[in-house]
Every structure is written in C-alpha cells, then in structure tokens.
Amino acid sequence: MTHDLVLSGTAGLGGSVHDRSGAPVAEATVVVTDPRGEVVAAAVTGSDGDYAMPGLFPGPFTVTASALGYLPAAVPAEFGGAANPRCDLLLTPAATIVGTIRHDRTDRPVPDARITLLTDDGVTIAAATTDEDGTYALTDLTPGAYLMRVAGYPPVSTRITLNGNGSPVLDLQLGHSD
CATH class of the missing domain: 2.60.40.10 (Immunoglobulins)
Structure with missing residues (x-):
C-alpha cells in the first residue's frame, strides 16, 4: 500500500515591538499561541525592539507582546509556509x-x-x-x-x-x- 504525504514548509516570524512614541521596547516578551491557546513559540526583543522566531508551521495564531511598564497587546496572525511574515506590535504605557x-x-x-x-x-x-x-x-x-x-x-x-x-x-x- 502506498500513501502520499504532503509536507508543508515552516516559516519564521519576525517583527518589532515599539511604544506609541515609536521608541523600541527592549526585553518585551513576544508569544505565539495556536487557536487552542497553546504556546508554540516565544522570544524576547533586543535593544532595537526586534524579535525573530524561526520554524513556525502555517496556520492561524495569536501574537502577544508584554513588557514591564506597558499594557499587553495581542493581534491575530495567519502564517503561510513560504514567506517569513512580519508582525509588529505597539504597546501602550501603563x-x-x-x-x-x-x-x-x-x-x-x-x-x-x-x-x-x-x-x-x-x-x-x-x-x-x-x-x-x-x-x-x-x-x-x-x-x-x-x-x-x-x-x-x-x-x-x-x-x-x-x-x-x-x-x-x-x-x-x-x-x-x-
């Protein structure tokens, strides 16, 4: 018996976290969760506010950012298998x-x-x-x-x-x- 399998590629996710004035937010935690709420990836921003998460599978996700002194922010995202999508987040000071x-x-x-x-x-x-x-x-x-x-x-x-x-x-x- 023969079975054909289709494997989808993985993509990375990258982006930045800034505050409302446009300044980068260093040491913000960025978390990607699947539709069930399970964490599939996490990263911490650098001094430039940028983050990167390689190896994500295609599908719908929620991307959340939080940092000390800011209110958390969350956005829905859909990742495909071909390109490395970008997801920038904006935090409001608490x-x-x-x-x-x-x-x-x-x-x-x-x-x-x-x-x-x-x-x-x-x-x-x-x-x-x-x-x-x-x-x-x-x-x-x-x-x-x-x-x-x-x-x-x-x-x-x-x-x-x-x-x-x-x-x-x-x-x-x-x-x-x-």
Whole structure:
C-alpha cells in the first residue's frame, strides 16, 4: 500500500515591538499561541525592539507582546509556509498613580486607608491599602478618566484622568469637617 504525504514548509516570524512614541521596547516578551491557546513559540526583543522566531508551521495564531511598564497587546496572525511574515506590535504605557494619604489636622500619614479607583459606572479598576507611612501605588492602569475614593476618616473622593504620560502623584488629606 502506498500513501502520499504532503509536507508543508515552516516559516519564521519576525517583527518589532515599539511604544506609541515609536521608541523600541527592549526585553518585551513576544508569544505565539495556536487557536487552542497553546504556546508554540516565544522570544524576547533586543535593544532595537526586534524579535525573530524561526520554524513556525502555517496556520492561524495569536501574537502577544508584554513588557514591564506597558499594557499587553495581542493581534491575530495567519502564517503561510513560504514567506517569513512580519508582525509588529505597539504597546501602550501603563499608568501608575502613587501618593500619600495624610490626616488633614495633624499631617500625619494614615496607615491602612483603602484606596479604590472606579469607572463612572462604579466598576472597580484597582485597589490598594496604604502602608505604615501612608503611601500607596495603583499600577498597570489603562489611560482614562476615573473616580478615586479613599475610605476612612471620613471617605474622600477625587476625579483623575490618566493619559498614559508619566505617573501622577496624588496626595490626599483625610479628616473630619468642622
């Protein structure tokens, strides 16, 4: 009995990872997953933001990039067997809010105050509790407009807009009104 087999060739994948300003993102992890979600290849970008993955089989995939200080990005991709496709990814900087919560009368730090970042619909985006020195950090935030609420002594709320540029410092005073 004779069986004919058709073997498809392998292709490599290459590309680059940049931020919104066009600067390369070094040490970004790029992962290729198949339709079942299984990882089929991974690479880390160089100082120029470029990566290369040889030996991928043809088919549909998802290419994901992530890096410290950035929100992850994913794009669908279809690889053929003949050419080495290129897949460039663009990462958005993740926003961070840091600050100190202090009592309004004594200016002393408030430990264990609960900070909550909310959408206009009341959905919690991030939460933190202040340290012994009254400091807090909310990290890996998507740019947007939010309501920040601090619970304790009595609660305080303020509006904040994150545009992905820099990390705002938001210090608040807690205390009772006279």
